[in-house]
Amino acid sequence: xxxxxxxxxxxxxxxxxxxxxxxxxxxxxxxxxxxxxxxxxxxxxxxxxxxxxxxxxxxxxxxxxxxxxxxxxxxxxxxxxxxxxxxxxxxxxxxxxxxxxxxxxxxxxxxxxxxxxxxxxxxxxxxxxxxxxxxxxxxxxxxxxxxxxxxxxxxxxxxxxxxxxxxxxxxxxxxxxxxxxxxxxxxxxxxxxxxxxxxxxxxxxxxxxxxxxxxxxxxxxxxxxxxxxxxxxxxxxxxxxxxxxxxxxxxxxxxxxxxx
Amino acid sequence: xxxxxxxxxxxxxxxxxxxxxxxxxxxxxxxxxxxxxxxxxxxxxxxxxxxxxxxxxxxxxxxxxxxxxxxxxxxxxxxxxxxxxxxxxxxxxxxxxxxxxxxxxxxxxxxxxxxxxxxxxxxxxxxxxxxxxxxxxxxxxxxxxxxxxxxxxxxxxxxxxxxxxxxxxxxxxxxxxxxxxxxxxxxxxxxxxxxxxxxxxxxxxxxxxxxxxxxxxxxxxxxxxxxxxxxxxxxxxxxxxxxxxxxxxxxxxxxxxxxxxxxxxxxxxxxxxxxxxxxxxxxxxxxxxxxxxxxxxxxxxxxxxxxxxxxxxxxxxxx
Numbered sequence: 001x002x003x004x005x006x007x008x009x010x011x012x013x014x015x016x017x018x019x020x021x022x023x024x025x026x027x028x029x030x031x032x033x034x035x036x037x038x039x040x041x042x043x044x045x046x047x048x049x050x051x052x053x054x055x056x057x058x059x060x061x062x063x064x065x066x067x068x069x070x071x072x073x074x075x076x077x078x079x080x081x082x083x084x085x086x087x088x089x090x091x092x093x094x095x096x097x098x099x100x101x102x103x104x105x106x107x108x109x110x111x112x113x114x115x116x117x118x119x120x121x122x123x124x125x126x127x128x129x130x131x132x133x134x135x136x137x138x139x140x141x142x143x144x145x146x147x148x149x150x151x152x153x154x155x156x157x158x159x160x161x162x163x164x165x166x167x168x169x170x171x172x173x174x175x176x177x178x179x180x181x182x183x184x185x186x187x188x189x190x191x192x193x194x195x196x197x198x199x200x201x202x203x204x205x206x207x208x209x210x211x212x213x214x215x216x217x218x219x220x221x222x223x224x225x226x227x228x229x230x231x232x233x234x235x236x237x238x239x240x241x242x243x244x245x246x247x248x249x250x251x252x253x254x255x256x257x258x259x260x
Numbered sequence: 261x262x263x264x265x266x267x268x269x270x271x272x273x274x275x276x277x278x279x280x281x282x283x284x285x286x287x288x289x290x291x292x293x294x295x296x297x298x299x300x301x302x303x304x305x306x307x308x309x310x311x312x313x314x315x316x317x318x319x320x321x322x323x324x325x326x327x328x329x330x331x332x333x334x335x336x337x338x339x340x341x342x343x344x345x346x347x348x349x350x351x352x353x354x355x356x357x358x359x360x361x362x363x364x365x366x367x368x369x370x371x372x373x374x375x376x377x378x379x380x381x382x383x384x385x386x387x388x389x390x391x392x393x394x395x396x397x398x399x400x401x402x403x404x405x406x407x408x409x410x411x412x413x414x415x416x417x418x419x420x421x422x423x424x425x426x427x428x429x430x431x432x433x434x435x436x437x438x439x440x441x442x443x444x445x446x447x448x449x450x451x452x453x454x455x456x457x458x459x460x461x462x463x464x465x466x467x468x469x470x471x472x473x474x475x476x477x478x479x480x481x482x483x484x485x486x487x488x489x490x491x492x493x494x495x496x497x498x499x500x501x502x503x504x505x506x507x508x509x510x511x512x513x514x515x516x517x518x519x520x521x522x523x524x525x526x527x528x529x530x531x532x533x534x535x536x537x538x539x540x541x542x543x544x545x546x547x548x549x550x551x552x553x554x555x556x557x558x559x560x561x562x563x564x565x566x567x568x569x570x571x572x573x574x575x576x577x578x579x
Contacts, residue, residue: 018370022355025366029357029398086356090349091414094317094424096342097370105370258338259320 015097016105023078023109037074038117040176041066044185055186057129057221060121061139062185062212067118068143069184069208072150073175074110079158080167082106099257100250107151131219138218142211145242149207150175152242152249159256182209187216187223201233207241210234263331265422265453266293266316271325273311273477285311287477288325293455295421298448300464301457302563303474309457310350310426312474316455317347317424329422346418350426350457352411356400360391360410363399367414385417388443390436404431412440416447423447425456429463441467461559471559473566481566488562493518493532497561498541500529501551513544532557 027034041063048059083089092102125131131139154171161167182203183191191203203209214234216224226234273286286308293299301309314320316327318338326333332340354363364385368378386395389409399407408431415423425444429437437460444454444467458464464471465485473481473488481488489495502510514520514531517540521530533541538554545552 014372015370018366018368018372021369022358022366025362026355026357082355086354087349087352088355090314090317090319090347091352091367091411092370094319094342094345094347095371095418097372098339258318259314 012098013101013104015095016101016108019092019097019102019105020109020112023106024112027078027110027113034114034117037067037070037114038120040070040180041121044180048185055223057125057219058187058212058216058223059185060125060128061215061219062183064118064121064125064139064143065146065208065212065215066179066184067114067121068111068146069150069179069211070175071107071111071114071147072152072154073171074114075107075151075154076158076167076171077164078110079103079106079155080161080164083158084162084164093257099253102257103151103155103249103253107147107155111147111151129219135215135219139215142214142238145238146207146211148246149238149242152245155249156245156252159252178206179208182206184208184212187221188213188226189223201230204230204234205237205241207238210238214238263295264292264328265295265297266291266299266327266329266455268292268312268316268327269325271312271315271327272323273308273315273320274323285477286315286322286325289474289477289479291472291479293422293453295453296448296451297469298444298454298456298467300468300471301455301474302459302461302464302471302559303457304459304567307474308477309474311477313347313424313426313455313457317345318342319347344420345422345424346415346420347424348411348415348426348428351430352426354399354407354410354414357398359396359398360386360402360406360413361395363410364414364417368417371418381417381419385413388416388446389413390439405433405436408432409436409440412443416443419447419450419452421451422453422455425454427457427459429458429460437463461563465559473563475567481562485559488566489557489559492557492561492565494534495557496533496535496538497555497557498531498533498538499523499553499555500545501553502527502529502548510544510548510550514541517541532561 045056045059045063048055093099097105157171157174158167188203188209191209192200195202204213213224213226214231217226217231268289268291271286271289272284275283275285289308289312291299291312301312303309311320315322316329316334318334318341321335328334329341330344334341354360358366361382364382365378368381369375373381386392389412391406391409391413394402394406399410402410408429412425412428415425429440432440441463444456448454456467468485470484471482471488472479481491500510500514511520511522511529514529517533517537518531523530542552542554
């Protein structure tokens with residue numbers, strides 16, 4: 001009927017690309033925001049470079065992990081801004097664009113816009129400590145999983161608030177606390193040294209630190225030596241949490257598209 | 261039988277917020293929107309217009325009742341309804357860091373239009389909304405009226421069979437408002453159906469094939485603008501500029517013609533009648549040497565009679 005009445009045929013995920021284009025253009029106009037997205041990472045890298053250059057590979061790999069994790073914070077803020085400040089969500093959801101395509105388009109658009117600074121970090125890694133093929137594959141896999149996790153978390157989180165200003169401190173706290181305090185910028189061995197034994201696995205259960213632990217282990221960095229059990233735990237955690245949360249976000253996007 | 265674009269029956273919506281008493285925003289609203297028509301929901305802020313529009317556009321679940329869009333149930337089959345509609349949300353603002361051209365084009369792309377179609381429809385919508393000169397300026401640099409026109413352009417570019425416009429001309433200057441009205445007329449001539457909410461009486465008057473006056477979640481009046489005006493008791497309004505408490509018995513005399521409205525501020529008496537009685541009334545005015553004016557009944561008077569209050573008064577209860 002839709003096609004008969006002039007509306008184009010549509011599949012469930014089709015509009016995601018169109019909305020990604022929208023987000024990419026929106027974010028692309030904010031070049032300063034793209035540049036400042038690297039502030040925390042740059043500060044840590046400079047500190048490590050000054051204090052202990054031997055830890056630079058950990059910090060650089062951690063900076064990439066943190067950058068991808070932080071995409072979740074940007075999805076939170078963007079989603080809330082569109083819904084609350086611009087009241088545009090109704091425009092998009094009362095259309096053939098499905099709620100899950102809207103969410104995926106936003107997550108993909110924000111990620112694509114914020115990738116160029118990440119490539120600078122990757123280039124630095126390739127110069128200072130080139131990745132093995134195995135490490136590069138593990139790196140790519142965990143980054144995709146982490147992006148799914150962070151974006152899903154960000155989108156769900158954004159729907160819980162009525163005021164976008166109220167979201168900023170919470171999203172900032174969440175993404176910075178879980179992206180900085182666990183061993184993301186520093187080696188997993190250091191975490192073990194400062195945390196009670198029973199709490200050690202926590203870092204392998206949290207997606208950002210699990211990602212950092214896996215990629216530094218895959219690269220064979222000396223302070224990132226993981227046991228087989230630890231590798232399995234981190235891998236299972238990141239896969240299950242990312243896929244689980246992503247699927248929940250798809251469900252949640254559909255549910256939240258219709259106010260009750 | 262021709263299928264209606266919208267058919268709503270006994271729609272109720274109760275908002276429940278924890279720790280607060282429930283608010284009944286709609287109390288059994290039934291509305292019919294024939295295909296190809298322009299229908300307005302007219303009411304004060306908080307009357308329930310937006311609640312109905314959001315339910316009909318699949319964005320809000322009703323508490324009870326049924327709404328069908330082109331025969332499809334908005335609760336059971338939202339994905340069947342959504343390709344057929346487009347919505348200008350109330351107080352919606354375009355992306356500040358897009359230009360109007362980008363806003364319209366990317367919206368069409370997200371609705372699945374191929375590049376060439378999206379481009380041509382973008383240009384047409386920008387032209388219809390007279391946004392050509394500012395089409396490549398960022399929305400953040402545009403005036404409120406230009407942004408609102410960008411929103412309307414975004415939605416009309418879809419050429420969706422059913423358009424929902426929630427207060428589409430709010431913030432526009434009179435010239436721009438007339439431009440939007442012309443465009444909406446053009447769209448219905450092309451076959452689109454339009455449901456708009458407004459609290460501008462003149463807009464509802466000139467633009468609507470049929471009006472629903474909504475107050476406190478109920479439809480209190482419906483019909484064409486002329487039909488609603490006639491509910492005031494006549495098609496003409498006669499106002500006598502005289503204090504109604506001067507003891508002359510004018511009010512008593514006039515009340516034999518129909519209900520008389522006392523207007524405190526001006527100290528005047530108003531009644532509604534048909535053209536056949538104007539001569540008699542003017543004779544009374546001349547005999548008593550009282551200034552009197554005759555004019556057509558406006559929608560405002562019909563609204564006042566049906567609702568009991570001016571359209572500018574706000575309701576605190578609804579949404």
